[in-house]
Amino acid sequence: MDFTLTNIPDFLPLAEIEKLQVALLKKQLRYIQVNSPFYKGKFSVEETEGISRISDLSGFFRTSKKDLAERTPEFLCAPKRELVEYVTTSGTTGKPVTIALSKKDLKRLAYNEARSLSIAGFTADDIVQITTTLDKGFMAGMAYYMGLTELGAAVLRAGQGSPEFHWEMIKQIQPTALIAVPSFLQKLGSSPSAFPHQIKKALCIGEPVRNQDFSDNQLSKNIAKYWDLDLRSTYASTEMATAFTECSEKNGGHLLPELIILEILDEHGNEVADGELGEVTVTPLGVEAMPLLRFRTGDLARKYSSPCACGRNTPRLGPIEGRLAQMIKLKGTAIFPSQIEDILHSFPTANPYLIRLESDENGMDAVSIELPETCTHEDMESLLVNLQARLRVKPSLKRSSVSEIQKALFRGESRKPKKIIDTRNGEN
Known part of the structure; x- marks a missing residue:
């Protein structure tokens, strides 16, 4: 596929953004029609050529995670000799899937x-310490490294490690910025090894740092106790190979129009109104090896199409508010583990933790929270009061050793902590 990297102006008018996306979408669909065993016969040439606006995409086939997991080889559009990298999904909500990339990918x-980091305020003058893993087929770690070098920044590939190790690296190299999972950023800041430093910004991955209204959530507030940082959030996945990243206004992650089309859909596959909650559904553009069409991420968020105060007109994606597969129905109330986690972040002694989604003896949803032995009885009682007040339901609490919880968090040699165990779907 002839994908040409073009620096798209950040401040294109809305009409120009849609015109660009329609042209790139038609090009991607023509490529998929010719090369994809999975999508063959699922739409016609006439349907492709009939697209004149992005909303015309609504009549096309949607791709599920189940499709990708069960029929992975059928998504391959490039000869194996043209593949140069294999990466895997995190497997947070299921079995990891291997994704192939070509040199163009x-x-x-x-x-x-590089575009996303620039939006987040990173520059060629930065020295950036990456605290996430760069091994085990992790796309994000590799992407950050490649993007930073493309941007011209200096990179310290510290990877995963103890707070003591990272503070030693900070002392030696004196980075100006970090890329980190927010909960690790909190742990790093609270470490006894911490000392005055020159770090001024951080890009947060994997966990939201904003509430639905874009105010700082509890995790973000906890980080602020230890760090004076320009904290930005980014959202991406291995399947979409594209990021939605916050600008200086911190009112959602900006879409990169030349790289992805975003839809927010209800349970019937219909587009919801701007600002309403729905499933994040994406069509990455310019992907050669394993392109996906209308991929259902399973994540729930809101889209905002009004111009941003930063001057950009690109749609923005709000914080991820939950995952469809992890929705819990307790006594008629629908809740998500992310809501529980935000409350847990208010209690320093409730870390690390594990959330178990289960079925009770009547086949109804149940939730229990495993807390460390360091969590006091007083904190547990206060936590229950908070959970009941904010969620209108009361999960069960139990205490375990920190080592037992840590072992469960990194079960199956996971490269990042899996804080939720959903035995309703057969997970052990």
């Missing part, structure tokens, strides 16, 4: 991350 990935 890698260039696209570097371009995406």
